[in-house]
Amino acid sequence: xxxxxSAQWWSSAVFxxxxxxSFADSNGDGVGDLDGxxxxxxxxxxxxxxAIWINPVTVSPMADHGYDVSDPRDIDPLFGGxxxxxxxxxxxxxxxxxxxxxxxxxxxxxxxxWFQAALTAGTGSAARDRYFFRDGRGPNGSLPPNNWESVFGxxxxxxxxxxxxxxxxxxxxxxxxEQPDLNWENxxxxxxxxxxxxxxxxxxxxxxxxxxxHGMAKPPGLPDTLDHAQVLRHTDDDPRFNHPNVHAIHRxxxxxxxxxxxxxxxxxxxVHDNARWAQYxxxxxxxxxxxxxxxxxxxxxxxxHDAIQNxxxxxxxxxxxxxxxLANHDVGREVTRYGGGQIGLRRARAMAMVMLALPGAVFxxxxxxxxxxxxxxxxxxxxxxxxxxSGHTERGRDGCRVPIPWSGNAPPFGFSTRPDTxxxxxxxxxxxxxxxxxxxxxxxxxxxxxALQLRRERAEFDGGDFEWLTAPRDVLMFRRSDGxxxxxxxxxxxxxxxxxxxxxxxxxxxxxxxxxxxxxxxV
Numbered sequence: 001x002x003x004x005x006s007a008q009w010w011s012s013a014v015f016x017x018x019x020x021x022s023f024a025d026s027n028g029d030g031v032g033d034l035d036g037x038x039x040x041x042x043x044x045x046x047x048x049x050x051a052i053w054i055n056p057v058t059v060s061p062m063a064d065h066g067y068d069v070s071d072p073r074d075i076d077p078l079f080g081g082x083x084x085x086x087x088x089x090x091x092x093x094x095x096x097x098x099x100x101x102x103x104x105x106x107x108x109x110x111x112x113x114w115f116q117a118a119l120t121a122g123t124g125s126a127a128r129d130r131y132f133f134r135d136g137r138g139p140n141g142s143l144p145p146n147n148w149e150s151v152f153g154x155x156x157x158x159x160x161x162x163x164x165x166x167x168x169x170x171x172x173x174x175x176x177x178e179q180p181d182l183n184w185e186n187x188x189x190x191x192x193x194x195x196x197x198x199x200x201x202x203x204x205x206x207x208x209x210x211x212x213x214h215g216m217a218k219p220p221g222l223p224d225t226l227d228h229a230q231v232l233r234h235t236d237d238d239p240r241f242n243h244p245n246v247h248a249i250h251r252x253x254x255x256x257x258x259x260x261x262x263x264x265x266x267x268x269x270x271v272h273d274n275a276r277w278a279q280y281x282x283x284x285x286x287x288x289x290x291x292x293x294x295x296x297x298x299x300x301x302x303x304x305h306d307a308i309q310n311x312x313x314x315x316x317x318x319x320x321x322x323x324x325x326l327a328n329h330d331v332g333r334e335v336t337r338y339g340g341g342q343i344g345l346r347r348a349r350a351m352a353m354v355m356l357a358l359p360g361a362v363f364x365x366x367x368x369x370x371x372x373x374x375x376x377x378x379x380x381x382x383x384x385x386x387x388x389x390s391g392h393t394e395r396g397r398d399g400c401r402v403p404i405p406w407s408g409n410a411p412p413f414g415f416s417t418r419p420d421t422x423x424x425x426x427x428x429x430x431x432x433x434x435x436x437x438x439x440x441x442x443x444x445x446x447x448x449x450x451a452l453q454l455r456r457e458r459a460e461f462d463g464g465d466f467e468w469l470t471a472p473r474d475v476l477m478f479r480r481s482d483g484x485x486x487x488x489x490x491x492x493x494x495x496x497x498x499x500x501x502x503x504x505x506x507x508x509x510x511x512x513x514x515x516x517x518x519x520x521x522x523v
Contacts, residue, residue: 009098010207010264010288011321012461013050014356014452015363019329020057020079021065022403022423023366025416027080032403032415034075034084038091043434047369047445048452051098053209053266055329057085061111063178064385065401066102067211068109072196089204098206100264105193105249106212107179115180118171122163130188131180132172132218133160144170147224148240151175153390156240172222174215174240176385184216184249194256201260210253213267213280213289217245236273250285257287264288266323274314281320288361291315291323295331299338299347299517301476301490305468308358308478312466315360322360326351327368332400336374343517345371349447349506350488350519354476356455357486357521359464364448367404370432371444374399381424398423407435447506454503460484460523469498485522489514497522 024036034057044052056066057079066076075082092099108115114130121127134145136159144157151174158177162168172181182189197208219239234241250267257263267286271277280289291314293307315322326334326348338347348371355362377398379387384396402423406414411425413433430436437445455461463481471477474491477498484503489495494513500522502509507518514520 008264008287008321009262010051010361012359013098013361014048014455015051015053015100015361016044016047016049017053017055017328017363017365019055019366019401021055022401022415024406025403025412025418025421028417029078030412030416030418030421031078033078034080034088038084038088041088041091041095041097044097045095047449048456049097049364051100051206052092053100053363054102056102056104056211061109061178063109064176065383067104068107068111068176068179069104070109070111070113072103072192073199086203093204099204100207100209100266101200101205102211103193103196103200103208104211105182105184105189106215107173107175107181110178110180119160120163123169128169130183130186132183132222133169134172134222136170140167141169142167145172146222148172148174148222149225150177150389151234152386153394172218174212176389181218182216183218184245190249190252193253197253197256198259201257201263206262207257207264207266207287209266209268210286211268212241213250213286214242214246214269214271215240216249217243219243234270236271236276242271242276247279247282247285250280254284254286266290274310275317277314278317278320281315281318283318288321288323290325290363292325292331294324294326294351294355295328295334295337299351299490301471301474301488304351304354304488304490305476308354309468312359322358323363324355324358324360325363325365326355327365327400328363329365329401330397332397333365333368333372333374335371336399340373344373345444346507346517349444350490350517352448353451353504353506353519353521354486354488356451357461357478357480357484359466359480365400369445369448370404370434370437372402372404372429372432375402375423375426377402377423383423402426405429405433407433451504454521458484458503458523460503483523486519487514487522488519489516492516 021032023032024040025032026035058069059071059074059076060066075085118127135141137143148156150156157170159170160168173179264287266288269280269289280286291311293311297303297307335344335348338344382398384398386394386396403415403421409430412421437443460482465481467479469477476488479485503521505520507515
């Protein structure tokens with residue numbers, strides 16, 4: 001199988017996702033910020049990444065930790081304000097590191113001036129047309145306009161009180177009630193979004209991760225969905241998402257981005273069908289689309305093979321660059337998914353090698369390089385809106401968002417000078433701090449540094465062609481066109497490696513035998 005080659009910087013880049021609340025706190029308030037990220041740039045340069053993707057840092061009431069944006073063209077004081085972002089861009093560029101930002105086009109905060117104006121303006125107003133305000137069904141409009149549910153749980157509609165004090169219309173929010181969906185049929189929406197894109201690009205940002213990139217267009221009439229939606233899940237035929245009109249929006253976005261050579265757009269596209277996913281990667285739409293297949297795959301050779309095969313096939317439909325990720329702020333950490341403890345860590349290191357050996361762009365999630373697991377948090381500290389909206393049946397995503405440990409033997413492990421961080425850090429992380437792992441050549445951090453260095457410096461990683469090799473059951477083996485061979489042993493017994501010089505193994509080899517739950521690179 002052949003994948004496209006490209007001279008664009010992002011075509012084989014290693015992106016490092018920074019959840020800014022959890023990377024490093026510079027001012028002692030217990031919440032990470034942009035100056036904390038600036039202070040960590042030397043560490044990221046040492047790690048060997050090419051670009052940073054920053055989760056939302058624009059002005060927000062923080063009902064959904066920044067994905068409820070009230071001013072898309074300013075930086076929230078919580079993260080240091082505009083001056084802090086300017087310092088970050090300059091410092092990152094001096095180190096050859098690109099900066100990409102989250103943008104949130106599907107919805108605004110309910111505190112956004114537009115939504116506040118819509119509440120005041122009343123039924124039928126131009127201000128309400130920027131959102132989805134609808135009359136209710138049933139007696140006196142007391143029932144929601146349709147049966148859609150929020151991704152976070154509960155109904156996707158909230159009823160407002162009209163300016164005269166009477167029960168009024170309902171507004172649509174596919175996420176939290178404080179995140180009303182925008183009506184992209186209204187030309188005001190794109191006009192304002194274009195201003196946002198240009199505002200950041202002209203300040204040196206190198207591109208954007210587009211939140212819910214498959215969600216902006218809604219079907220005419222907002223018909224009922226036939227199936228009961230799961231919290232934090234949806235299918236390709238869910239009318240709430242993936243409507244064909246979304247592609248016209250992406251073409252309009254691309255016309256803006258094309259004015260800034262070298263800028264990249266990366267879409268969060270939760271679409272499973274290969275052909276429908278590939279439509280977002282057409283030459284006049286997104287540059288990259290997140291591929292989540294490996295985040296939904298068990299540590300099973302057949303499942304992993306199928307996920308990779310489908311991912312490459314989907315990208316090839318539009319000659320797009322493949323992307324790979326094992327974890328992010330929404331899906332949880334792979335150490336826990338693969339069984340937790342030492343077995344989960346061994347498997348996570350092995351899968352990192354598989355991912356880094358594949359052609360295309362790679363996304364690491366902050367703390368992944370330390371081998372961090374998800375954290376079992378007590379109920380009283382949970383902050384994800386999913387916890388409340390699901391009636392305390394879904395714990396949400398906080399467990400993978402705990403601040404990362406930098407140094408010392410007790411919380412907050414150098415993350416902050418304040419002991420009570422925004423989410424509590426577990427005592428056992430004393431063993432996995434950056435400080436300890438930097439000094440240990442056998443640590444997961446040292447392993448990632450070595451793997452990224454090889455990927456960056458060795459010519460064997462350059463070729464776009466990809467070939468599956470015949471392998472025993474429970475083993476995965478493939479070769480890149482310039483000679484790199486990657487072997488994954490997902491079985492329960494040792495595997496004698498094929499001929500070749502070992503470059504790196506995720507667990508120690510014994511007389512050329514790759515142990516279970518391990519991977520190796522050979523040339």
